[in-house]
Amino acid sequence: MRAALIQMTSGENPAENRDFVLGSLREAKARGAHLALTPEVTNCLSGSRDHQRAVLRHQEDDETLAAVCEAAQALDLWVLLGSLGVLTHDADGRFANRSFLISPEGKIAAQYDKIHMFDVDVSKTETYRESAHYRPGDKAVVADTDFAKLGLTICYDLRFPHLHRALAQAGAQIITAPAAFSAVTGAAHWHVLQRARAIETGCFILAPAQTGVHYVKDGVERRTYGHSLAVAPWGEVLLDAGEAPGVYIVDLDLDEVKNARKRVPSLSHDRAFEGPA
Secondary structure, three states: EEEEEEEOOOOOOOHHHHHHHHHHHHHHHHOOEEEEEEEOOOOOOOOOOOHHHHHHHHHHOHHHHHHHHHHHHHHHOOOEEEEEEEEEOOOOOOOOEEEEEEEEOOOOEEEEEOOOOOOOOOOOEEEEHHHHOOOOOOOOOEEEEOOOOEOOOOOOHHHHHHHHHHHHHOOOEEEOOOOOOOOHHHHHHHHHHHHHHHHOOEEEEEEEEEEEEEEEEOOEEEEEEOOOOOEEEOOOOEEEEEOOEEEEEEEOOHHHHHHHHHHHHHHHHHOOOOOOO
């Protein structure tokens, strides 16, 4: 099957981001893709929570979700909206960071709320407290398509191999890893972690990424790493998109999943153990 990884620089205007996505979906279809994937927070990447509260919508009212569902049907295309920031009805007012798998019928086939929140201190000038504004999910998701079973993850989930193992053991052949990875942590960890998750699970990893400078807050740029990746089950990097926004095509042979797991069947070798004390 053929996948299209859409690499983009989402800003604070959901309408502008949506236009880029819709144009990219048309290009993906024209280039023969069966599945097109967008990055994390496709609809809005902002440093202002007040701005997000003003422009984000509940899932049922989100214009990007509605437009992409319509485009998926018109184009007869599977689409993975890597994630949207959406309003919730939670009493504390936190948003959800939610991934949507949309069928060629324009229906939501599966959705997943990011489980692991990015609460880190990358440097003295680059800190993140995702949990202050987004509430974590609590359910892993594997979804059926007409070409493969997909396990859904988002960005920081990458650092939690037990989630990926659970997805693979539940039947996932492809794991999606949409991201808005920090430029600093991306340069240090992005490639090696994606390759490790592919090797450990015997899955293809498809990781569409945000790239470039999204906004400036208090004189500091919010920059993401780019380098959307497709990684094979044996660990080979099939596609590295570099830093430019665009649509990047990769062909996948799903037999490679079966072959990798046959050569090293570690998914069936779990053993119970005690400790550590």
